[in-house]
Amino acid sequence: QVQLQESGPGLVKPSETLSLTCTVSGGSISNYYWSWIRQPPGKNLQWIGYIYFSGSGTTNYNPSLKSRVTISVDMSKNQFSLKLSSVTAADTAVYYCARATSGRNPFDYWGQGTLVTVSS
Amino acid sequence: DIQMTQSPSSLSASVGDRVTITCRASQGIRNDLAWYQQKPGKAPKRLIYAASSLQSGVPSRFSGSGSGTEFTLTISSLQPEDFATYYCLQHNSYPRTFGGGTKVEIK
Numbered sequence: 231q232v233q234l235q236e237s238g239p240g241l242v243k244p245s246e247t248l249s250l251t252c253t254v255s256g257g258s259i260s261n262y263y264w265s266w267i268r269q270p271p272g273k274n275l276q277w278i279g280y281i282y283f284s285g286s287g288t289t290n291y292n293p294s295l296k297s298r299v300t301i302s303v304d305m306s307k308n309q310f311s312l313k314l315s316s317v318t319a320a321d322t323a324v325y326y327c328a329r330a331t332s333g334r335n336p337f338d339y340w341g342q343g344t345l346v347t348v349s350s
Numbered sequence: 351d352i353q354m355t356q357s358p359s360s361l362s363a364s365v366g367d368r369v370t371i372t373c374r375a376s377q378g379i380r381n382d383l384a385w386y387q388q389k390p391g392k393a394p395k396r397l398i399y400a401a402s403s404l405q406s407g408v409p410s411r412f413s414g415s416g417s418g419t420e421f422t423l424t425i426s427s428l429q430p431e432d433f434a435t436y437y438c439l440q441h442n443s444y445p446r447t448f449g450g451g452t453k454v455e456i457k
Contacts, residue, residue, distance in 0.1 A: 265446075275394070275437060277446040292445040293351075326393055334400060336384050336441040340393035 232257040234327050234341035242321075242348050248314040252327030252341055259308050260284060263330040265337065266301060266312045268323040276323075280330070281310055317348045352376050352440050356449035362457040369425040371452045373416075373438035381417045382442035388451075389434045398423065399441070428454070 238250035252264070266278040279291035281301045291299045295314070303310040314321060324343040330336045353376035363369050373383065381401035386394035396405045398414035401421055411426045425432055433456055438449040 274450050275439075275448040277448070290444055294445070328393075330441075333441060334382070336396075336399060336439060336446065337386075337394070338396055338399075338405070340395075343393050 232329065232339045234329065234339055236325060236327050236341045236344040238344060238346070240345060240347060242317055242346060243350050244318055244348055245316055248312070248317050248321060248346055248348070250312045250325055250327075250344065250346070251309050252311070254308045254310075254329075259303060259305060259310065263332070264301075264303070264310045265328045265330060267326045267328055267337070267340075268321075269326070269343075270320075270323040273323075278312065278314075283310075319348050322346065322348045351445055352379060352443060352447050354438055354440055354447050354449040356436075356438055356452050358452060359450060360453040360455060362455050363428050364457045365428055365430060367428045367457075369428050369432075369454060371423045371436055371438075371454075373421045373423070373449050375419045375421075375440055375442075378418045379440045379442035382440060383414070383416065383421045384439045384441055385412075385414055385423045386437045386439060387432075387434045388437065394437060397436075425454075 233255045235253045242248045263280045263282045265280040269275050282288045283303045298315045300313040324345050326343045327341040328337040329339040355374045383401045385398040388394040402414045413424050435451045435453045
């Protein structure tokens with residue numbers, strides 16, 4: 231059974247960089263699309279971007295966040311990571327990592343989510 | 351971006367009721383539509399993908415239909431554990447976009 235677990239600081243200061251890691255267990259990280267999705271408190275879900283690793287990593291980011299987002303993978307640890315720079319209070323949200331098998335088979339496994347608050 | 355519009359935004363229903371939720375896409379997305387259920391404090395759980403394919407382990411009272419721009423999630427007989435918020439997701443193009451959610455509450 232595939233399991234995903236997010237980890238990282240729960241509090242980030244404005245203008246700093248938010249960094250989260252998703253650890254994948256029970257399966258390989260290769261040949262799947264690994265996404266980050268966020269949900270501000272009481273609001274809608276927003277897809278942030280994905281990384282696909284098959285020899286080399288391919289990324290695709292939401293244009294609304296593209297200038298501030300980097301998603302990377304560490305195959306040796308079966309992990310992938312999110313960095314979001316220059317954060318503001320609007321980036322306060324629960325951040326989820328999720329897996330997609332293909333474009334036709336989206337987000338079947340999710341992490342439990344981690345709340346990140348942006349505040350000084 | 352493809353805009354996904356869900357209706358209603360909330361509804362009240364009783365156990366045993368038949369419930370229908372609609373999702374409309376701002377442009378055609380073939381049948382690239384998934385439905386998720388989210389309970390408070392939990393991650394979304396996939397119910398349906400490719401508009402009508404039932405996720406393994408999901409009860410058969412859940413069904414999905416539609417193609418192009420209009421889609422429907424139906425719960426044939428609402429159960430106590432079905433009270434939650436439901437979201438649609440288009441998986442036709444990037445960026446992936448979600449509907450605004452439908453909160454199903456107890457009448």
